[in-house]
Amino acid sequence: MFGFSRAQSIAFIVMLVLIVVSPYVLYPVFLMRVLCAALFACAFNLMIGYVGLLSFGHAAFFGMGSYVAAWTMKVWHVDASIAILFGAATGAVLGFFLGYLAIRRSGIYFAMITLALAQMVYFFCLEAPFTGGEDGIQQVPRGHLFGFIDLTNDMTMYWVVAAVFIGGFLLVHRIIHSPFGQVLKGIRENEPRATSLGYRTDDYKLIAFVLSCMIAGAAGGTKALVFGIATLTDVHYSTSGEIVLTTLLGGLGTVFGPAMGALVVTSMENYLAQFGAWVTVTQGVIFMVCVLAFRRGIIGEIGAYLKISL
Amino acid sequence: MIMIFGIPGPLLFGQLLLGLINGAFYAMLSLGLAVIFGMLNIINFAHGALFMMGAFASWMLLNYCGIGYFPALILAPLLIGAFGIVLEKTVISRLYKLDHLYGLLLTFGLALVIEGLFRNAYGSSGLPYRIPEILTGAMNLGFMYMPIYRGWVVLAALVVCISTWAIIEKTSLGATLRAATENAPMVQAFGVNVPRLITLTYGGGVALAAFAGVLAAPIYSVNPNMGDNFINTVFAVVVIGGMGSIMGSIITGFGLGVIEGLTKVFYPQGSATVVFVVMVIVLLTRPRGLFGKAA
């Protein structure tokens, strides 16, 4: 099913069960934050895990998706589904233009260029009147889904967010387990050989980038609806850094890694918020520990221990 | 008053000079980054944090040990450089065998840790550090008032940048360094202790950042976020100049400072973005950077 292996199918069902059961035990708004972060991380993982390109500016797509969804919701009073689609479209379009510039390089150069381009987007958001600058776009209504489902109730919103997450998750998985995904894998393994086989590798990488940014934009749009606010934090480079941390901690290139990473990182931030700057220190320490000793991430380590691929 | 493009002459020349001063910081910082990247192939994201530590070191030397600015110019880089060497030996050297990306991630985490710790200890509002007596005051140059301290900054930066460039490009030590980056086993076969060389190079790059920090302390208040504000712009500078090119970083650093200064005159709101716009243009026309070696 969906190209999952036996173990992965089990893990998928476990994840579904957790998603269904948890809002009755845990705080739904917290869980929605986890799900949005998990979707964003899945999108990011597509680039780093399967294409092998570290994008250090992914917050730009997440944040712009967030802003556009918030704006269309607040000013045009569109349906919630349209707002999220707008968010995704924004991510895709922006991803195309920025990707076109960045794809020419790879490795660290790609990372630094994406970082700098994202900074440009940040400063654009700072100046542009529609983003509200430091105030952000506030008081965004949750509105209705498909015209009749009222989203003001936290639980209803939760099911919608869960559906968006599962959809995005499966979409990423489908992209990877497809002929297109196979070519990507080939490019990651040995780009010159792929080129010699006749594949226009830059085009493939760009398409993957655009897809990744599209999903990130959708995640941003959903987040804006949940919290009713889109701010500069969403496009700040620390958000980019955070999503790298999330995916790294969860497990780069694994299927369930991003979701696990999102759960751990969001919980940690929640818990440490009362301790001020220790959040930053802890994030930094986790980064360093992961790079030095824990490169496979949580899911990666579990998978290696159990000798399965998660 | 001369008017150029509708802007009073004093204002224009003033801004150009100020841009040069900003450029001095960009140049020094990107120089350190370029040295570390060129020699070690590590993107030192912690560079901003180490710059900040240099400023803090000079503040601490003054407030805890009574040591003033000029000794601090030498002591702080030595201290922070030593810290850099410790970092390299314990943490960074483990990365050489890995994909370069991990270097970026590790130093990013390192930057978070350093900045977080300093923020916890010293808060964010900034600590005062006075300009040394002998450098206070301003000169009336006719077309602008130039604070003597700022002129000193440009001078010191130029001296340091040119000396570093000279050491790397013109001395035998520099030649050995450059050879070691290209073919470490070969150089080691010649009896050169390559790992130690690399450690010292990292320490040197860090010391450069710390030196910039000491220079910056009297101008900006010494606060844990001061590195943040520079690091992103400096990255763009390095990309524009061409990663690994020493002279490229120096020229680009000063050049971008001037461009930024001019933008402040004609369109202040864009002054933060102009560096990135230049970067985009360079990327479109000459992807390896203005002075970069082909990828």
Next chain:
Amino acid sequence: MILSRRSALATAAAASTLPLIRPALISPARAQTPTIKIGVLNDQSGPYTNTGGATSVVCAKQALEDFGVSTKGMNVEVISADHQNKPDLAVSIARQWFDRDGVDMLLDVPTSSVALALQSVVREKNKVYLNSGAASSALTGAQCSPNFIHWTYDTYMLAKSTGGAMVKAGGDKWYFLTADYAFGKQLQADTSALVNASGGKVLGAAQYPFPGTTDFSSFLVQAQSSGAKVLGLANAGGDTVNSIKQAHEFGLTSTMQIAALLMFITDVHALGLDVAGGLNLTESFYWDLNEKTRAFTKRVLPKTPKNYPNMDHAGCYSATLHYLKTVADMGVAEAKKDGVATVNRMKAMPVEDDCFGQSKIREDGRNLVTSYLFKVKTPAESKGPWDYYNLVATTPGDEAYRPLADGHCPIVKV
């Protein structure tokens, strides 16, 4: 067999993260004496740490002590969190506080963008919001709310006091250095209006990118060449400190006067008197102003020895004290149930405490405290630690703020 062991391990791995999530668990309701919970939400690690931060919490707790909470048999708890100047984080914390932790009153909240973002959340949950730290006058204007009181100061009061006084003293030509976001622009707008109304003229403004600008030299050079007599700083915190330092460096102070439109005593401390001396600023509280403020400071200082209280901190004390008086008057259960009713009662009762003396809260939520124009002492004039201010002028509460009609606050019946 093997698979089920693997899946069991996988589930165990997932479950092992639950301890991390414990704080997010919904705890079952407990029946006991109702507790009044006060949540202090401010910046505890960023540029406004000393302006608000831990000292605000200390002052809020001092109010509990001075009110005699234990002797009156009330259960009151004070918690705090760091909003890191991020509106989305603040909204998230506030929601959690209201939904799960039973917080009744939100206190302090500096940073105008954050303060504005919380208005709708508090209104939705019908709680009480007493803001001491933020500046924007829009909070009692277009964005006012029946659940909200703006306690300590605002952009209009700063503009009128510092701006108006400086124009009167001969500073009729102004040039602004403005942080290019809502707060800076509001402050520039309010001050420009006042300067123009007082017969002065605004020659220009340099709006710089916020946050992130640490070097103001080029903007200061522009100011210098404009020929203005006064440099108006429409910024706060680290920006203000930096701009003043650099203005000194460029010899601006010999030809121009500096109006630090928003500055706290904690910023003066950070700058040092040799640089800050001679500056004009407005606060509504100074620890050394009179016997009562000195007494208050003496009580609080042992708990915050390195950071003397500024008007933000004093506002937290005063607001908490008045809130407690109101709750005692209404009854705890009533107060917890209805935030609007509590705020209305607070507006009905006159305010009096050691920090601000007497004041009155207006319909739009504006607390009309007296504003004082201070001049910072030179190092020679200062006789002891934190002896920083000379009082120059006093504006009584009913004159210091924007007239009610001009605010266009929707809840005010015109």
